[in-house]
Amino acid sequence: xxxxQEVQEWYGRNARVIHSDxxxxxxxYECQGKGLIVTYKAFEGMEMVFMEFNxxxxxxxxxxxxxxxxxxxxxxxxxxxxxxxxxxxHLSEDHFWIGSGEHLPSSYYFPxxxxxxxxxxxxxxxxxxxxxxxxxxxxxxxxxxxxKLSLNNAWYISKIPSKLQRLFDExxxxxxxxxxxxxxxxxxxxxxxxxxxxxxxxEEEQYYPKDQIEAVKEIWNYMIxxxxxxxxxxxxxxxxxxxxxxxxxxxNHIYGDSPYAFLKKYKMGIAxxxxxxxxxxxxxxxFSLGYSNASKFSIAFKDVYGILPKDYRKLRS
Numbered sequence: 001x002x003x004x005q006e007v008q009e010w011y012g013r014n015a016r017v018i019h020s021d022x023x024x025x026x027x028x029y030e031c032q033g034k035g036l037i038v039t040y041k042a043f044e045g046m047e048m049v050f051m052e053f054n055x056x057x058x059x060x061x062x063x064x065x066x067x068x069x070x071x072x073x074x075x076x077x078x079x080x081x082x083x084x085x086x087x088x089x090h091l092s093e094d095h096f097w098i099g100s101g102e103h104l105p106s107s108y109y110f111p112x113x114x115x116x117x118x119x120x121x122x123x124x125x126x127x128x129x130x131x132x133x134x135x136x137x138x139x140x141x142x143x144x145x146x147x148k149l150s151l152n153n154a155w156y157i158s159k160i161p162s163k164l165q166r167l168f169d170e171x172x173x174x175x176x177x178x179x180x181x182x183x184x185x186x187x188x189x190x191x192x193x194x195x196x197x198x199x200x201x202x203e204e205e206q207y208y209p210k211d212q213i214e215a216v217k218e219i220w221n222y223m224i225x226x227x228x229x230x231x232x233x234x235x236x237x238x239x240x241x242x243x244x245x246x247x248x249x250x251x252n253h254i255y256g257d258s259p260y261a262f263l264k265k266y267k268m269g270i271a272x273x274x275x276x277x278x279x280x281x282x283x284x285x286x287f288s289l290g291y292s293n294a295s296k297f298s299i300a301f302k303d304v305y306g307i308l309p310k311d312y313r314k315l316r317s
Contacts, residue, residue, distance in 0.1 A: 014031065015027045016029075022180075024039060024041075027039075035055055043127075043184055045123045046121070046122050050118055055113065060107045067101070067124040068123060068124070070099050071097075071122075073118045073119075074096070077093070078112050078255070078256060079108050080108070081107075083103075083106060087209060089208075095157060095159055095203075097155055099151065099155035100146055100152070103153070109217075111217075111255055116172075120190060120191075134188075138188055145195060148198070159203060163193070167186070167189060170186065206253065212250055215247075223259070227270070229290060233259060275312055276313075286298075297309070
């Protein structure tokens with residue numbers, strides 16, 4: 001299991017060990033919100049890691065050296081990964097990625113404010129002879145996987161096939177319920193499966209410069225903090241020296257929706273909570289979210305939830 005010094009090597013000084021036993025290690029990651037990292041030792045040099053974040057802070061891992069292979073499944077939420085060359089890419093719930101060496105993200109940002117993931121971390125430097133023998137017994141060789149997927153040049157990203165999705169689901173459900181022996185079996189199963197994937201299964205992902213990502217995030221922040229105001233999105237984009245098409249492309253890249261569709265869903269999420277609170281009238285809620293009248297607000301609410309706000313309040317009262 002990782003010792004305290006190794007924890008800081010991997011996750012930096014923000015990591016604090018809150019539980020450790022022969023089976024798993026639990027660390028709290030200090031951030032605005034909640035960050036939890038649960039690690040099971042599958043084999044010497046192989047860890048099954050569960051990441052759970054409810055935060056908009058950036059998570060900055062500290063990879064101590066280049067002989068690392070990571071296989072990650074995004075289970076919940078969305079993540080924007082920033083690389084050392086200041087290029088950024090996003091990953092959504094239905095994708096997994098494999099990275100090694102210097103082609104691993106330098107930081108992670110969670111645009112939805114939450115992110116859950118499973119990562120198999122393979123530390124080739126620490127793989128023992130017994131671990132390598134077990135791999136040999138199951139005809140598993142990591143090096144051909146790296147070569148076939150060209151991991152020395154870039155990372156591999158793909159939509160999760162149904163068989164692999166079932167495996168990731170089983171691993172995710174086992175956290176806190178199974179021992180490290182279970183995760184050792186699942187590690188072998190995962191690596192055995194990955195030997196059969198091909199480079200041409202990968203998706204062509206679009207990278208964007210960090211400054212453009214930051215500009216879009218700043219506009220997004222303005223949008224969600226000025227819900228009751230009328231403003232020109234086109235003007236906000238122009239002030240960032242971006243074209244409208246590029247802004248919409250990157251916004252969709254990060255948040256998985258067009259700016260207007262995202263904003264409507266975001267407002268209706270807030271409306272839903274206010275309706276359940278029961279302290280504000282429907283018209284007051286509409287006005288607080290920037291709608292000029294309750295009728296337009298009701299149409300938007302029904303578009304998102306399939307029911308009128310007044311009926312939703314009656315249903316929940």
